[in-house]
Amino acid sequence: MDMGNREKYRGEKKRITVLGSTGSIGTQTLDVIRREPERFEVAALTCGRNVTLLAEQIREFHPSLVCCARKEDADRLAGEFPGIRVVWGEEGLIEAAEADCDLLENSLMGMRGLVPTWHSILAGHDLALANKETLVTGGHIIMDGVNEHGVRLLPVDSEHSAIFQCLQGNEGKPVRRILLTASGGPFRGWTREKLEKVTPEMALRHPNWSMGRKITIDSATMMNKGLEMIEAKWLFGVDIRDIQVLVHPQSILHSAVEFRDTSVIGQMGVPDMRIPISVALGYPDRLEACTEGLDFFGKHSTMTFEQPDRDVFKCLRLAEEASLRGGSYPVVMNAANEVLVQAFLDHRISFTDIMDDNEEVLVHHVSTGEPDLEDIVRIDRETREMVARTYLPKEV
Template identity: 60%
Template sequence: MKNIAVLGSTGSIGTQALDVAEQNRERFRITALTCGRNIELFRRQLARFSPRLAVTARREDAERLSAEFPGVEFSWGMEGLIQAAAESDSELVLNALMGMMGLTPTYHAIKAGKDIALANKETLVAGGQVILSAVRKAGVRLLPVDSEHSAIFQCVQGNEQNPVERILLTASGGPFRGWTRSQLENVTLSQALKHPNWVMGRKITIDSATLMNKGLEVIEAKWLFDIDAKNIQVHVHPQSIVHSMVEFADHSVMAQLGAPDMRIPIAYAFSYPERLTNDIPGVDFFQVGALTFEPADMKTFRCLAMAYEAVLAGGSCPVVLNAANEVLVDDFLKGKISFLDIQEGVERALQAHKPVGELTLEGILEIDEETRRAVSGGSAR
């Protein structure tokens, strides 16, 4: 029986993770749950899993729920997230939080000796150096949950002594694959939220539409697999069957394929190194017919190009890239800016930034906050 804390249990990854846990109750026990403001769903999750610790974003929600669930300890805010990550009796912490909120709890969980199932890209995008250093010192496992990084992780199993030449990171291309810049000028929110293959949260769906999500994944892969970003190549693969590939020194390529269902990589992270059975239909290759690949259009979708530029520049640049993007995507979701304003605003933020080399956790959080203030104030728009 493995005890698991789920940070961000009411989001897309969190809810699917709980489905995996429920289907394997003899294997996994949920000991801590955290949520933002979706209290009605959280209430149902508390009744379903009876964790020992529950965390909400707001104190008033925690106090109200504590009266309903007297057997559960409640906390709130960032202190509560850190408690769920580091102080609960979990062995594995699933970080399914959205955005930079995931960095600090992950850092504390690692220092407390917890294995991490990572679904929060921003943790490594902004804090890769700090997090990987902490992982090495603590001797814990960092298990990727993103479908692409899980695929790479699976491909290198048993090949630890074989040098990786390239990582071939696949991308669906999002809802606007093949569109021109002039077509993107009139994109609506409803269009941007219609992903062709995956069901995800609103923020990550917009990131997929701008290709920023793939840029963040390039940076994440650089840290997870200790490879130069120049050797990570994005392949647009509309079918979303090949989740990523690895090319070794002899130019042999290994790929991981499967249905586009996040429960598969979640379950693998939970049960690693074993594989669990599930009720997800397998891929019918006769029905799929063909698997196609094409280069990403980084001239039209500048977010992907800027992610490469930021990670190659190193230091604080990925922190600024991520912070500016989070603010601008939120503005787009609220109808304050246009779709193309996202990439233009990120570019201005990077141009205005004076890079910092060596970073601490505190330094990362400070630069993140400064960037958010600048972008929110309009100086980077």
């Protein structure tokens, strides 16, 4: 991954746009910015419907532009903050992605992050990517755009940040495999029968990480790790068959790279998303610590590793298969998964239905070849409609 001119920001204050500033990653990003006022300023912020929190962020960080989902919320914010440009909807989100900044962090949830990512690349913005679905559905388009427009793409996911850090100083050296770690989620070691009784409340209790609701459910099904495998394939230019998932319950080793000579370089740290966020925001520098360090003689003294159970947690296998088949398979898988996860959170389907229905959707899908951006948006929409019509119980 070409990071371009390493001295680009040295000695300057970076203007940061945060797409999804009221979500889990967005609020933690603002925590990092808050600690470094001499280094960062906020250019633009976007949210969905949490305009109460967005208004608090506006008062603290004074962005030039903000975006929300609904016009009525935008009108209210415009009245409260007359000196700030307020936009709304999908067109407003694109305007925010194109607005002047030095670094855009995309922490939007799900497929919604793809089109803004593309527009930020066209605008020449360096990108801190926390939206894995961008690369899962449109990796071939995004990576071509990154290379063509000469922007930096800095990963924010803890695992991909770890891999990125392991590769620093080793660019061009042959990689034997990527070791992608997974906590195993709250149901590590459970049987299929036990999983059938899982409730949303149980699935949302992740043992290590504080994350948004959708990604927490994906972690519980291990779909999140499958999506991360596809993301790593695109970010680091490796065959997905050369990515090995290690279940590592302690979440101390965040991922590693094994080189041709079998040397393994890994990145360790406490499980706190502010660390990979600070790596992306501060690059090429490292920021002051925002959390405690590892306690090698106390609570962080043990690390264990296990094979993932691809039979019980078959979403991991489904993601690998979708990536290997290529074409529109990853788009369809991602769209189906987003609909099914939300249905589970709404108590409309069971936990195991997420995995079973994802498999059924992929079994019956016929790929349309390698899609362009318009194709991806269309296939995503059609898949969501089909899944809602075919796999979800009718609402009374």
